[in-house]
Amino acid sequence: MENTHITNSSTGTSAIELSGIRKTFTLSEDKNAQQVLALDGIDLSINQGEFLTIIGPSGCGKTTLLRIMASLILPDEGRVIVEGEAVSEPDIKRAMVFQTFGLFPWKTVLDNVVFPLIVRKYPAQQTREIAIQHIKQVGLEKFQNAYPHQLSGGMQQRVGLARALSTGADILLMDEPFGAIDAQTRELMQEELMRICQEEQKTVVFITHDLNEAVMLADRVLLMSRGPGQVREIISVNLPRPRTEYDVRAHQEFVRVRGHLWRELRNDLIEQRTEEMV
Amino acid sequence: MNLLATFKSRRVYLPILSLLVVLGGWELVGRSINPLLFAPPSSIIAMFGELIASGELLAAAKITMQALFLGYILAVIAGIPMGVLMGAWPRFGDILQPYLYAIFSTPRVVVVPLIIVWFGIGFEARLFLVFFWTAIAISVNTAQGVRNARPDLLEVARSFKVGRYQMARHVLIPGAVPFVISGLRIGAERAIVGVIIGEMFLQIVGLGGIITTASSQLLPAKMLCAVAVIAVLGTIIVTTLDMLEARFQVWRNDSN
Numbered sequence: 436m437e438n439t440h441i442t443n444s445s446t447g448t449s450a451i452e453l454s455g456i457r458k459t460f461t462l463s464e465d466k467n468a469q470q471v472l473a474l475d476g477i478d479l480s481i482n483q484g485e486f487l488t489i490i491g492p493s494g495c496g497k498t499t500l501l502r503i504m505a506s507l508i509l510p511d512e513g514r515v516i517v518e519g520e521a522v523s524e525p526d527i528k529r530a531m532v533f534q535t536f537g538l539f540p541w542k543t544v545l546d547n548v549v550f551p552l553i554v555r556k557y558p559a560q561q562t563r564e565i566a567i568q569h570i571k572q573v574g575l576e577k578f579q580n581a582y583p584h585q586l587s588g589g590m591q592q593r594v595g596l597a598r599a600l601s602t603g604a605d606i607l608l609m610d611e612p613f614g615a616i617d618a619q620t621r622e623l624m625q626e627e628l629m630r631i632c633q634e635e636q637k638t639v640v641f642i643t644h645d646l647n648e649a650v651m652l653a654d655r656v657l658l659m660s661r662g663p664g665q666v667r668e669i670i671s672v673n674l675p676r677p678r679t680e681y682d683v684r685a686h687q688e689f690v691r692v693r694g695h696l697w698r699e700l701r702n703d704l705i706e707q708r709t710e711e712m713v
Numbered sequence: 714m715n716l717l718a719t720f721k722s723r724r725v726y727l728p729i730l731s732l733l734v735v736l737g738g739w740e741l742v743g744r745s746i747n748p749l750l751f752a753p754p755s756s757i758i759a760m761f762g763e764l765i766a767s768g769e770l771l772a773a774a775k776i777t778m779q780a781l782f783l784g785y786i787l788a789v790i791a792g793i794p795m796g797v798l799m800g801a802w803p804r805f806g807d808i809l810q811p812y813l814y815a816i817f818s819t820p821r822v823v824v825v826p827l828i829i830v831w832f833g834i835g836f837e838a839r840l841f842l843v844f845f846w847t848a849i850a851i852s853v854n855t856a857q858g859v860r861n862a863r864p865d866l867l868e869v870a871r872s873f874k875v876g877r878y879q880m881a882r883h884v885l886i887p888g889a890v891p892f893v894i895s896g897l898r899i900g901a902e903r904a905i906v907g908v909i910i911g912e913m914f915l916q917i918v919g920l921g922g923i924i925t926t927a928s929s930q931l932l933p934a935k936m937l938c939a940v941a942v943i944a945v946l947g948t949i950i951v952t953t954l955d956m957l958e959a960r961f962q963v964w965r966n967d968s969n
Binding site: 505507524525526527530531533535537539540541542550551553554582583584602 | 865866868869871872873874875876879883884887888890963964965
C-alpha cells in the first residue's frame with residue numbers, strides 16, 4: 436500500500452516535450468518597438484498520464500507557455516514534441532480548456548460539446564452519442580438543450596471540460612479553468628477533474644494562480660519565475676491517490692510542498708518589488 | 714371590466730387620445746382649406762374606397778412590391794456572403810470600403826440619369842435602385858459583425874483546428890447575426906426609398922407614380938392614400954424583421 440501515488444515512468448515517450456523554447460513579443464505593431472522576452476530557454480518533459488500544474492507570478496508567461504504547447508502560437512526558438520512528433524499546428528491529441536470557458540453562446544450545451552466533432556466530420560449519430568456520454572460524465576445531462584447564459588459559471592466550465600473530453604484527446608491543456616468560479620464549486624470541480632483524469636488516463640497541464648489548487652491536483656508542480664519567464668523549479672507531490680478519500684490539506688506532504696512553494700513565490704515577489712523600487 | 718382596465722393603462726389611452734386629437738384637428742383644419750391643397754381624413758378615406766374599388770391602388774401596390782421584394786431578396790442573397798467575405802478577409806474589405814461608403818452616402822436621385830443610361834426607365838432600373846443600395850447596407854453591416862467576432866471564440870475554434878468554411882458557418886456568421894439584422898433594417902429603409910425614387914423619377918408607375926400624378930393633378934387625398942400604403946409596407950417589413958430577430962436570438966439573455 437506504500438506509495439500508491441502514480442509514477443509515470445513506465446512509458447517510453449513523453450506526452451509533451453519542450454526544448455529551448457524562447458518567445459518574444461513586440462509591444463506595438465511598430466517594428467522598432469520594444470521587444471519583451473516572455474519565455475527564455477524552457478526545457479520540460481511531461482510524462483504520459485501525468486498531472487502537471489504550473490504556477491508563478493502574474494506576467495511570468497504561463498499562459499504563453501500553454502498556448503505554445505497547444506500550438507496556438509509558435510515559439511521563436513525551440514521545439515514542441517507531442518507524443519514523439521514535432522508539431523506546429525493544433526491537432527486531435529491536445530484539447531484546450533479556457534479560463535473564460537469559450538462556449539459559443541448561440542449553441543446549446545449539446546451543440547457546444549459536439550462542435551469539435553462536427554469539424555472532424557464524424558457521422559452525426561456517432562458524434563451525438565459521444566457528446567452525450569461526456570455531458571453525462573460532467574453531470575449535465577439535464578441541461579443538454581440549455582444555452583450557456585442559462586448556466587452558472589461552474590456549469591459552463593463543465594461544458595468546456597466535456598467539450599475537451601469529447602475530442603478524445605490524450606492531453607488536456609487547461610488555462611486557469613477554475614479561476615472564474617466560486618470557491619466551493621471550484622473544490623467540487625477539482626475533485627471531479629481528478630476523478631475523470633484518473634479514469635481516462637489523461638495527461639493534464641493545468642495553469643493556476645492558486646497554490647492550494649496547484650498542490651492538491653498535481654503529480655508535479657512547475658514553478659515559473661518572470662522577467663523573462665523561466666522554469667524556477669519543478670517539485671514532485673508525493674500524495675497518495677485517490678486524493679478525494681482523505682483530507683489532503685492536512686497531509687504533511689501537502690503542507691511541506693505548499694510551504695516550500697510559497698517561500699519561493701514570496702521571494703520572487705519581494706525581489707521583483709525591490710527591483711521595481713530601485 | 715378587463716377592457717376598461719386595459720383602457721385605463723396609460724400606454725393604451727394616451728396614444729388613442731393623441732390620435733383622436735390630431736385626426737380631429739386635421740379634419741377641422743382640412744375642411745377649412747382649399748381642397749386642391751390639402752385633404753382632411755374623411756376625404757382620404759373616401760378616396761381610398763374609390764381607389765380600391767377601381768383596382769388602381771392594388772395594381773400600383775403590386776408593381777411597387779414586385780421591385781421592392783425581389784430587389785430586397787436579391788440584396789440579402791448577395792449582401793450577406795459579400796459581407797462575410799469582406800469581414801473574414803479584411804484586405805478585401807479595405808479595398809472595397811471607400812467605394813461602398815461613397816456610393817452609400819451619395820443621394821440616389823443624382824445617379825438617376827446614369828441608371829437610365831444603363832438600365833432604361835423600367836422594372837430593371839427600379840430593381841437596381843432597390844438592390845444595389847440595400848446590398849451595400851447589408852454587406853457593410855455584416856462585415857462589421859464578422860470583424861467584431863470575439864477573439865476568444867476564434868481561438869477556441871482554432872484550437873479545434875476548424876477549416877475556413879466551418880469557421881464562417883459556426884463562429885463568424887452566428888456571432889454576426891445582430892449586425893446582419895441591423896443591416897437588414899437599414900437595407901429595408903434603403904429599399905423602400907429606392908423603389909419610390911424609381912417610380913417618381915423614372916417610369917411613373919406604382920405607388921410612387923400615384924404620388925407624382927396625384928400631386929400634378931392637385932389631388933392631395935389620392936397622394937396621401939399612396940403614402941399610407943407605403944407606410945404600411947414599411948411597417949410589415951420592419952415587423953417581420955423584429956420577428957426574425959426574436960427567432961434568431963433565443964440564445965441572448967432572456968433574463969431581461
